Amino acid sequence: MTTLSLSDRLKLDLRHRLRPMSGRNPDDPHRTVTPLELLYDLTYVIAFAAAADELAHALFIGEVGAGVGAYLFAIFGVSWAWLNFTWFSSAYDNDDALVRVAVVVQMVGVVIFIFGLPVSFEDAAHGASPNNMLLVAGYIVMRVPLIALWLRAAREDPARRRTSIAYAVVIAVAQVGWLLTTIPGIPTGAVITALAVLATAELIAPLVIERRYGRVPWNAGHIAERFGLLTLITLGEVIAGTVAAVGALVGEQGWSVAAVAIVAAGLVIAAGLWWAYYLIPSRTILLRWPERIWGWRYVHLPLFGAIAAVGAGLHVAAEGVEHQELSLLQITLALAVPVTCVVILVFLIWSVLMRSMDFTHVPLFLSNLVPLVAAVVIAAVVDAGAPIDLEPGGDLTALVTVIGLVSLSCVIEVVGHELVGYSHTLRAAKRHLLEPEIEARRAHQSSIDP
Template sequence: MDRRHGADAERVALAVPYSHALVERGALCGVQFGPVEKAGDLYQQTSIELRRFMPTHPVAKVRYLVWDLLPAGIQAALLGIGRVRCFAVVAGGLCVGSVAGRAGAASEILLYMNESPPTGKTGKFGLSRRLVPMTGRDPEEHGRTASPLELLFDLTFVVAVGTAAFQFAEMVAEGHAGQAVIAFVLAMFAISIAWISFSWFASAFATDDWLYRAVTMLQMVGVVVFSLGLPAMFHSVEEGGHLELRAMVIGYVVMRIAMVLQWWRAARQSPSFHDVGMANIRWTVIVQAGWIVVAFVHMPISAVFAAFGVLGALEVVLPVLTQGSAGGTPWHPHHVAERYGLFAIIVLGEGVVGTVASSGDLLGGGDGTHWTWNAIAVVIAGVGLTFGMWWMYFLTPFGDILVHRRGRGYLFGYGHIPLFIGVAGAGAGLHVAGLYMEHHAKISGTAVVLALAIPVGLYMLMIYLLHTLLLSTADRFHILLIALTIAVLVTAVLLAAAGVAIAVCLLVVMLAPFVTVIGYETIGHRHQQQMLEELGTQ
C-alpha cells in the first residue's frame, strides 16, 4: 500500500481477483493498493469486512440493488449532497473501509469492480450472479478466453447458418443459381452483422451477471425467429416480384434491440463510454426503424433492394459513426481473434453437414450395406476439404497481429463477412454435389463443381487478403500459392466439363486448401515470422 497526496488509509480490507493491482486516484485521494499478497495483515481482515459490507437482510440488499440501477446523474447528485459518502468504480477486486481525505474527514468507501464477485454461498436471499457495473473490460487482461455464454450464443447461429446453406443448396440444385446467390448473401450478411455486433460488445463490456445473461438470451430468441423467417425469404426471391422479410426482420430487430439495452447499460454505468453508448443507441434504433419500413411497407422490388443496400451500408459503418476509430472501446485483441476462430469453426461445420447430406442416399444404400465409390469419394472430399480450410484459417495469428494493429479492428471484423459467406457456401456446395449424384438436381456437372469451387476460392482469397492488409506487407510467395490454388480449382471445373465423374472433381477441389497448408508448413512460416517480427519493432 502506498500513500500519495497526504491521504491516510485506515481499516482497509482488500480482495483482488487474480492478484491484479488496484489504483484509484480520484475517490481515494491518491491511495494506491497493491495485490493481495502484498497487503500483509489486511488480507486477514477481508472476510470480516466483506461480511459487514454484504448485508444479509433483504431490505438492505434491495438498497444496494436500487443504487446500482440508478442513473449516473442521480448517483452523482446523491454523492454531492452527502447522502452517500463515496462511490467509485475501478478494476480488479473489491475494497471496503475508511480513508481519510485531504480535508481530514473520513469517507466510507464502496467500490464495485468489473469482475464478478465470488459465486459461493451468499445467504438465504443472496444472488449468485450479482449485478456488476458495466465499466469496460481490461483490453490487456491476461488469459481472456471465450465464456460459456458466448459459446452457447454461437450455437444458436448454427441454426441460422445451416438453414441459409440448406435453402441455398436446394435453389442451386433447382437451377436458380442467380436468385440463390442473392438470397444467400442477404441472409449471411444479416447473420454476420448480428454476430459481430454482439461479439465486439462482449469483448469490451461483458459482465456475465444475471442481467447481462438475460439480455443475451433475448438475442438468442431473436436468432431463432430470424432463422424461421429464412425459408420464406428464399422462396420469395426464387418466385420474384417481392421480398418476404417480415419474420426475418422481426428476429433481427429483436437481436439489435437487445444490443440497444446492453449499450444503454454501458452508457449509464461507464462515464468514459457514455457518448459511445448513446451514439450506438441512436444509430441502431434509426437503422432498425428502416428495416421495419422495408419489411412491412409495400414497395417495388427495386426500391426494396436499394433500401437494403443503404441500410446494410449503415450497419457496416455504424461503429465508425458511433466510436470513430477501432480503439474506441476496450475490446481484447486475443479474445476477439479467438471468437472469430470459434465462429469460423462453427460455420465450417456446415461442410460436415453438407457431407452427410450429400451422402445420405449414397452411403450404405437402402439396407445400409451397399457402399459405392461415390459415397466414399464424397466423405473423403467433404471431410478433407473442411479439414484443409480449418488448417488454413489458423495459419494466421490474428490475435498477435491485432495487438499491434488495433486500429485495423474494423478491417479484421467486417472483412470476415465474405470469408464466412465462402465457408458456408462451401458446405452448401457439398450438399449440391450430393443432390446431383442422387439425381435430384437439374443442373450440369460443371455447375455442380462451380457451386463448390467458387465459395472455396472466395474463402481462400479472403484469407490472403486479410493477411496482407492487416500486416501491410505483401509476400511474393503468396502470389505463387494463390496461382497454384486457382489452377487446382480451374482444373476441377475443366474435368467436370470434360465429363469426368463428379466424385473425382470433388477430390480435386479438396486439394485446393492444402496448397497453402503445404506451402506455409515448408516455406511460408518463415516469411510470416519475419513479418511479425518487423511488426513488433514498429
Template sequence: MTSSSSSASASGGQQPHAVVRRLTARGRGEPHRVASPLELFFDLCFVVAIAQAGAELVHAVAEGRAGHGLLNYAMVFFAIWWAWMNFTWFASAYDNDDLLYRLVTLVQIFGVLVLAAGISPSFRTHDFLALWLGYVIMRVAMATQWLRVARSATGAERTMALRYAGGVLLCQVGWTGLVLLPVSARVWVFVVMVIAELCVPLYAERACTTSWHPHHIAERYGLFTIIVLGETVAAATVAVKSAVGEHDVGELLPIAAGGLLIVFSAWWVYFAVPIHGHLRSNRQAFLWGYGHYLIFASAAAIGAGLEVAVEQTVGTAHISTLSASAAVTLPTALYLLTLWALHSRYFKVGIAQQILLPLAALLVICCTFLGDWAVLAAGLASALTVVAGVTLTARRAARGHGTRQTSSDSS
C-alpha cells in the same frame, strides 16, 4: 479507458451471481481472457440459422436458380453475421456477466431463433416478416446493452455508447423497408441499410475506442470459424447419408473425400497464424472483422456446394456437372483468397509464401472443369497447399536457425 474502470470490471467479472452491476469497460490487457460459456452457447444457437440458410441455398442452386439463391443467401447471412459480430465485440469490451446481461443475451438468442424460422419464407416467397422481426429483436437487445454502458459511463465513452444505441435503433427503422416496400425495391433497401449498419461503429468510435481484447476477439472468431466449418461437415454428411441407400457409394466417395480435404485444409490455413498480434488498432480490427463476412459466408457455402454436388451425382439436382462443381470450387476459392487478404499475408515472408494461397485459389477454380472428379481435385489442391505451406515454413525456420548458429559460432 481509465484504470479505475478496468479494475472495476475485472473485479466485477469475479462476481458471477450479482443481479445487476454497472456495465463498465474491461481492460484490454486483462490476462487469461477466454470465451465464456455464455458466448459459446450464443455461438451454438447461430448454427440453426446458418444451417437454414445453407439448406435454402442448396434448394435454389439445385433447382437452377443460383442467382436468386445467392442474392438471398448474401442478405440472410449478413443478418446472421452482423448480429453475431456486434455481440462479440461488445462482449469483449463490456461483458460483466451479471443477471441482466445474461437475460438480455437470452433475448438475443430468441431473436436468432425467430430469424432462423424466417429464412425459408424469405427465400421461397420473399416474405421477410419473421426474418426482419428476429433481426430487430437481436438489435434492439444490443441497443439496450449500449444504453446500460451509457448509464455507467461519462464523457467520451458515454457519447460513444449513445451513438451506438441511437445508430442501432435508427437502422431498425430503415430495415422496415424489407417488409413494407415492393419486392423490386428490397435489394436497394438491403444495400443502403448494410452501408448504414457498417457506418454505425465507425461513427460511434470516433468519440471513444472500445476496449476489446485482441486475444479474446481472435479466439471468438476462430471458434465461430470452427462452428461454420462443422456445419459444413454436417451438411455434407447428411447429403451423403441420404443418397447411400439408393446409389453406389463409389459415386459419392470422390465428393466425400474431396469435401473432407477441403474442410480440413480450410481449418488448417485459418489457424496457421497467430492473428491476435495483428489486431493492434481499430483500423486494422475493423477491416479484419468486417472482412470475415466473406470468410464465414464462403465457408458455410462450401457445405451447401457439397450437398449440391451429391444431389447432382445421384440425379436429384437438375443442373450440369459444371454447375455442381462450381458450387464447391468457387466458395472454396473465395475462402482461400479472402483468408489470404485479411488474415494470412501479414505473416508470409518471401514471394513463395505470399503467392501460395492466391495460387491455390486459382488451382481450385481450374478444378471446376474436371467433371465428376472436380471436388476431389479441389480437395487435393487444397491439401497440397497445406503441405507446401508447412514445407516452406519449416525450410525458412531451418535457414533462420542455421544463420543464428553461424553467427553464434563466429562470435
C-alpha cells in the same frame, strides 16, 4: 494484481445478480471466451446451416441468381448481428443476470430469423425482395437487446457515455429502417437499394463512432478468439451437413465410389480450411497492433458465408449424385466456387492483418487456385450439357477427379503456408516491428543534417 479468495471466486462464478458494467480490461492477455458466448455462437451457426440448406435447394432446382442473392442477404443479417454483440461483449460483458437474459432474447431472434428464411428464398425466386416481415422481426429481436445493453453501459461507464449512446442510436435508427423496407407495395428495386444503403451505413457507423467519440474497451485477443471459434464451429457444420447429405444418399442407393468421394472431400476440405485459417496469427498480431482489427473483422463477414456455402456445395453434390438431375459442371461449380471464395478470403485476411501485399506471397496464392480452375475446366470439357451419368463408361471418373482437385486446393493451401507462408509471416511481422525504429532514425538524422 488482486487474487480472489475461494469464497469470492465462487460468488463470482455462481451468483449472477446485477454487477457494475464499467468496462472490461482491454489489455488483459488472459481474457477468454465464456460458456455464454459459446452457447450464443451455436445458435448463429444453426442459422448459417439453415441458410446453406436453402441455398443448396435453390442451386439444385436451378434458381442460382435468386438463391445466391437471398443467401447473401441472410448471411449479412446473421453475421452482422453476431459481430455487433461480440464487439459489445468484449467491452462490457459482466455475465450478470441481465446480460444472460439479453443473450437468450437474441437467441430467440435468431430462431425467428431462421423461420423466415424459406419465405425469403421463395420470394427471391419469384422476383421479389428477399426481405419479409418474419425475417425482419427476427433481426429486430436480435438487435433490440443490444440497444438496452449499450444504454446500460452509457449509464454505468460515464467515461465512454457518448460512444455507447452513439452505438445505441445507430442500432435503433437502423432497425426502423429495416422495418420500413417491409411496407407492402414498395417496388423490389427500391427495397433492395434501401437494404444496400442500410447495410453500408451499419458497416461504416462503428468506424465513425469510435474515431469521433473514442474506443470502447474491447479486447483484441478476445475478439480474435471469438472470430476463430465461430469459424471453427461453422466448419463443423460443413462436416455435419456433408454427413447428413451423404447419409441420405447411402440410405437411398447404398455406398458407392461417388458417395465415398463426397464424404472424403468434405472431411479434407473442412480440415484443410481449418488448418489454413489457424495459420493466420490473428491473436498474436492483434494484441500487438489492435488498430488492424477493423479491416480484419470485416473480411470475416463474407468468410462465414463462404464456409457455410462449402457445405451447401457438398450437399448439392450429394443431391446431384442421388437424383442425377444436375450436370457435372453444375456440381463442380457448386463445390469449386465457395472453396475458391474461402481461399481468397483467407489470403485477404492474412494480407489485411499483416499489412503485407508484396508479390512473394502471390505464387502460393495462385497455386491454391490452380486445382480449382482445373476442376472447372475438366468439368466443362467433359460435360455434354446433360445430367450426370454415373453408369460404367459415364462421368464417374470425371466426378471423382474434380472432387479430388477441389480437395487438393485445400491441401496445397496448408502445405504452402507451412513451407512458405510461415517464413513470409515472420518477415512481415519483423518489418513492421522495425518500422518505428527506422522512422525514428530518419527523423533524428533529418534534425541534425544541415
